[in-house]
Amino acid sequence: MSVIEWLKEDPSANKKDREGKKRASISKWLKGEVGINTEAAIKRSFHETSIGESDVQISIRNIGKTYVKNGVETKAIDEISIDVRKGELVSFIGPSGCGKTTLLNMIAGLLPPTSGVVYVGSRECTGPGRDRGMVFQDFALLPWRTVKNNVELGLEIAGVPKAERSAKADEYLRIVGLEKFANSHINELSGGMKQRVGIARALIVEPDVILMDEPFGALDAQTRNLMQAQLIDILKTTKQTIIFITHSVDEAVYLSDKVVVLTKRPTTVNEVVEIPWSRPRDRTTPEFNEMKREIVAYLEHENVLVD
Numbered sequence: 286m287s288v289i290e291w292l293k294e295d296p297s298a299n300k301k302d303r304e305g306k307k308r309a310s311i312s313k314w315l316k317g318e319v320g321i322n323t324e325a326a327i328k329r330s331f332h333e334t335s336i337g338e339s340d341v342q343i344s345i346r347n348i349g350k351t352y353v354k355n356g357v358e359t360k361a362i363d364e365i366s367i368d369v370r371k372g373e374l375v376s377f378i379g380p381s382g383c384g385k386t387t388l389l390n391m392i393a394g395l396l397p398p399t400s401g402v403v404y405v406g407s408r409e410c411t412g413p414g415r416d417r418g419m420v421f422q423d424f425a426l427l428p429w430r431t432v433k434n435n436v437e438l439g440l441e442i443a444g445v446p447k448a449e450r451s452a453k454a455d456e457y458l459r460i461v462g463l464e465k466f467a468n469s470h471i472n473e474l475s476g477g478m479k480q481r482v483g484i485a486r487a488l489i490v491e492p493d494v495i496l497m498d499e500p501f502g503a504l505d506a507q508t509r510n511l512m513q514a515q516l517i518d519i520l521k522t523t524k525q526t527i528i529f530i531t532h533s534v535d536e537a538v539y540l541s542d543k544v545v546v547l548t549k550r551p552t553t554v555n556e557v558v559e560i561p562w563s564r565p566r567d568r569t570t571p572e573f574n575e576m577k578r579e580i581v582a583y584l585e586h587e588n589v590l591v592d
Contacts, residue, residue, distance in 0.1 A: 340370050340371045341368045341369070341370055341371075341404075341406075342369050342370060342371045342373075342405070342406060342493055342494050342526045343368070343369040343392065343403065343404070343405060343493075343494055343526070343528065344368050344369075344403070344404040345365055345366055345367045345368070345369075345392070345401070345403050346366050346401055346402050346403075346404070347364045347365075347366055347400060347401035347402075348362065348364070348365050348366070348388070348391060348398045348400065348401030348402065348403060349362050349363055349364050349365070349398060349399050349400040349401055350362040350384070350387055350388075350391065350396070350398055350399050351399040351400075360550070360551040361384045361387055361550055361551060361552065362384045362387060362388060362391075362398075362550075362551065362552045362553075363551035363552060363553045364400070364401065364553060365388065365401075365547075365552070365553055365554055366401075366554070367545055367554065367557065369494070369526060369528060370526075371524075371526055372524045372525070372526055373526055373527075373542040373543065374520065374526075374527040374529055374540055374541050374542050375527070375528055375529065375541060375542060375543050375544075375545060376529045376530070376531055376536075376537035376540065376541040376543075376544045376545065377389075377528070377529070377530050377531075377544075377545045377547060378530075378531055378532065378533075378534060378537045378544060378545070378546055378547065378580070378584075379546060379547030379548065379549070379552065379555075379584070379587075380547070380548070380549040380584060380587045381532065382549075382550070383547050383548065383549050383550055383552045384547075384550060384552045385530045385547065386498055386530060388552075389496050389498055389528065389530055391403060392410065392417070392496060392528060393413060393417055393419055393496050394410050394411065394412040394413040394414060394417065395413060405417060405493055405494065406493060415439070415443070415490050415492060416492050416493040416494070417492050417493065417494055417495075417496055418486075418487030418488065418490060418492035418494070418495040418496065419487060419495070419496050419497075419498070420480070420483045420484055420487050420495060420496070420497045420498070420500045421483065421498055421500070422498055422499040422500060422502050422503055423503060424471075424476075424479045424480060424482070424483050425483065426471045426479060426482055426483060426486075427471070428470065428471045428472060429470075430470075430471075431467065431468050431469065431470055432458070432463060432466050432467055432468070432469050432470070432471070432474070432482050433451075433454050433455075433458065433467040433468065435471070435482055435486055436454045436457060436458060436482060436485045436486050436489055437450045437451070437453075437454045437489070438486060439486065439489060439490040440453060440454075440489060440490065443490070450489075453489055454467070454485075454489060455467070457485040457488050457489045458485055460485065460488065460519060460522055460523070461481040461482075461484055461485045461488075461515070461519065462481065462515065463478060463481055463482065463485065466478065475508070476503060476504050476505075476508060477504055477508040477511060477512050477515075480500055480501065480504070480512060481512075481515065483500070484500070484516070484519065488519075488523060488525065493526060494525075494526040494527065494528060495525055495526070495527050495528075496527075496528050497527060497528065497529045497530065498530045499530050499531055499532065500512075500529075501513065501531075501536070502531070502532065502533075509536070513536060513539060513540055514565065516540065517540070517564050517565055520564070529541065534577050534580045534581050534584070535568065535577060537580070538560060538566075538573060538576050538577050538580070539566055539568060539573075540564070541560050542559075542560055543557055543558060543559050543560060544557070544558040544560065544580065545557050545558075546558060546580060546583060546584075548587070549587050555583065556583070558576065558579075558580065560576070
């Protein structure tokens with residue numbers, strides 16, 4: 286069973302037994318203990334020599350994905366290369382079905398690329414690891430645990446002592462503004478609050494980068510705007526590197542340091558748009574709306590409806 290499937294699965298009658306059995310399988314993911322072969326180690330060594338003390342946090346080099354079914358090859362992603370620097374929020378936007386989540390899963394180490402390589406710092410990504418946190422659109426929280434217990438999960442499985450993980454959970458609950466709900470259960474929270482729990486759970490393990498797969502897509506418009514403002518506040522506090530998948534051009538321009546605009550399948554990079562303004566931004570300015578208009582025009586040319 287994959288990590289994502291485990292996080293999404295409902296508890297069985299004997300919840301403690303389920304947690305005990307599955308901690309062993311998830312712990313390797315959290316500790317980064319995945320199959321690293323000699324070839325990968327050689328590539329890693331070469332890459333470390335090449336980039337030295339670079340501020341590049343994620344380096345995607347000629348990554349591609351081809352699916353084969355009944356002997357027929359379908360190329361989903363065609364040689365994408367991009368660098369994400371420390372402290373940047375980089376959004377990926379493109380036509381619906383172009384493979385944004387596929388790309389994110391390859392960066393996360395949940396899906397092997399057919400070609401190319403992803404580096405996290407100087408380390409080649411050969412599988413999931415604690416250096417990458419994940420925030421899901423559908424929250425993926427454990428309903429039988431309290432808010433604080435959900436936030437502590439990664440540290441608990443990694444073997445961090447109870448007192449230490451409790452103190453860190455309190456710290457990150459304060460960062461996301463949920464310290465008063467530490468002992469609440471997930472079914473007592475609003476959608477926006479649930480997503481803040483997911484963000485705190487990703488932050489607490491102090492990953493090099495957080496991967497967000499349309500994290501606000503399931504929220505209503507007002508809550509979505511509030512969560513965008515909350516994320517900006519979190520960025521000020523943590524200086525976290527974030528890769529952000531979205532369908533919303535407005536959201537991408539509002540949040541990002543740069544926006545990677547993807548083509549339709551087979552997907553590659555059409556353009557990388559550098560956002561010149563500091564955060565928070567005024568959505569009503571002519572410059573902001575002109576940048577949105579240019580990106581929307583491209584996506585409409587690809588015959589895709591966007592918001």
